[in-house]
Amino acid sequence: MRIGFDNDKYIALQAEHIRERIGQFGGKLYLEFGGKLFDDHHASRVLPGFQPDSKIRMLKQFADDVEIIVAINANDIEKNKMRGDLGITYDEDVLRLLDIFANMGFATAGVVITRYENQPSAAAFRQKLSSLGVKSYLHYPIAGYPYDIARINSDDGFGKNEFVETTRPLVVLTAPGPGSGKMATALSQLYHEHKRGVEAGYAKYETFPIWNLPLKHPVNVAYEAATVDLDDANAIDPFHLEAYGVTTVNYNRDIEIFPVLKSMLEGILGESPYQSPTDMGVNMAGLAICDDDACRDAAKMEIVRRYFTAAVDQRRTGTHLDQVQRLELLMNQVGVDANFSPARKAALLKEEATGAPAGAMVLPDGRVVTGKTSNLLGAASSLLMNALKGVSGVDEDLFVISDEVIEPICKLKKNTLHANNPRLHSDETLLALSVSSATDPVAKELIDHAGDLHGCDAFFSVIISETDEKLYRTLGINVCCEPKYEKRRFFHK
Structure with missing residues (x-):
């Protein structure tokens, strides 16, 4: 960066x-x-x-x-x-x-x-x-x-x-x-x-x-x-x-x-x-200011983030369309559009390939990693794991948290807590990773590199849950979402 x-x-x-x-x-x-x-x-x-x-x-x-x-x-x-x-x-x-x-x-x-x-x-x-x-x-x-x-x-x-x-x-x-x-x-x-x-x-x-x-x-x-x-x-x-x-x-x-x-x-x-x-x-x-070009690029990215934040808010509330339109004008003023972040293109392509919500993140070295929805992990959890692997130098295909750890949590969420979505949210995934780190040095390596994601940009192909968004922001990750829901319904939580 x-x-x-x-x-x-x-x-x-x-x-x-x-x-x-x-x-x-x-x-x-x-x-x-x-x-x-x-x-x-x-x-x-x-x-x-x-x-x-x-x-x-x-x-x-x-x-x-x-x-x-x-x-x-x-x-x-x-x-x-x-x-x-x-x-x-x-x-x-x-x-x-x-x-x-x-x-x-x-x-x-x-x-x-x-x-x-x-x-x-x-x-x-x-x-x-x-x-x-x-x-x-x-x-x-x-x-x-x-x-x-x-x-x-x-x-x-x-x-x-x-x-x-x-x-x-x-x-x-x-x-x-x-x-x-x-x-x-x-x-x-x-x-x-x-x-x-x-x-x-x-x-x-x-x-x-x-x-x-x-x-x-x-x-x-x-x-x-x-x-x-x-x-x-x-x-x-x-x-x-x-x-x-x-x-x-x-x-x-x-x-x-x-x-x-x-x-x-x-x-x-x-x-x-x-x-x-x-x-x-x-x-x-x-x-x-010691590098004007760096500040210009960073500011352009911020304007795009503000656009998606407003677009998601408009989708949730049905109001403030004028703010979205004004932000579109501001993006035009500085010569960028909604695709300015490479994470957006990657997330949308991943969703198209898998047929389910997906996410992408730009790592500090410029690489883009993606995450897909699976039976056990949501897109935000999957992306978080792959991003941690990316900054830790761990092979993306390596399973760090075993299914034996994840499945009981999913079962608890579904059968005891009556959750509509049994998949792990990103905070639950991070806790499971932390528990695994007590005996697995690879899991510990991922936990130790969580701070390296601070300042990274993540994009999701759908509006993610408040729980996932809060965890990402706690880690200092900038989150944007496509202004659409995973499912067509009136009530979203």
Whole structure:
């Protein structure tokens, strides 16, 4: 797998730039983090070499100077809004984040519940935080937000919000997801800080789109693909172009809100330190790309993955056809189609040859292995075994797990657990392989190489089960499926 991104250079550049920005504001900076603060797997896929925990590793260089504020929208608590990638609610994710920050040695200033209007679930969550010893603060809806600047920058606007006491020079604002109110929380803090005579500033750390890459660079187009459900769109930053005569890229929401944000900053600070949304950002990712072609190819593959994810979702729900169509346009923009991954062609050919669901995977060295449905193993299990053999150097035709091990499991599933499908799922196959490894050195060799599949691309000729998909994603394998079911019926599980 080609490396296109220098992660060490990125961390060093990023830390240096943030230090400069802290100094620009007299020693205190509120830094809003867009996207994921850690577990940024999208960035690691489109910038091969980027580590998913790069941002948090960079912040560790400031460990003694950092405090973290977590923002959550009260309406999201009330609606039980979920993080699709983790399968937990936003309020649960706040607790998860607090645990992670504590384990990493970061100080947390508290949790801000934004847009609070006495929602019962939000009030209950605040009580829960209190019982856990976590400080929480309430921020309220402001009439006319974000356009009534005079009201916003007044005691009837930001002045109503509870102030979070912080003592460190870098205050990081993060959240479980978009729409949580991070920017409004940062500006509210600035308002209160300046009323108290404390110099402080605001900046934004948004990895994508990358401001110094071309508008239609595949890495930036991949960001549009990743946010197709939010209707985000990349655009030339007109404010930066007018102020400096330099073409940079930002995204529509930041460009649209910038005049309002600039007016807010002028009302709080006396004058705005920024002339454009690009000015406001601190992202150095574009300067750490060391192989542009590798990043272009990786981003193109990500756009294709996003297309199949949307197509499968559309098949499951019957909705969001517009998202599938937009992703088709984005694939056209970067010159690829649904066959960009060699795994798709291999999986479909295998299905045609066997008459049953099949899968294929591109291994780290570029080889493509396939897996077919058998009496004992599903396509996902078969592919996983063959992929493990491939990275371990074991003959694909060698039977590693004996039928004597597999058959009792299948019998248990069918006769005792009343499963409709007696074949082993991939997690069950991995457990059977693990049991075999106690006495079989070949099985142990396969288990030891499971980590080598991280980052590989797998494609299946049908929509696989949630169980199989979860196991593949746990191993770090990128999964795509043809948007069709194995059987024609109304209910699929």
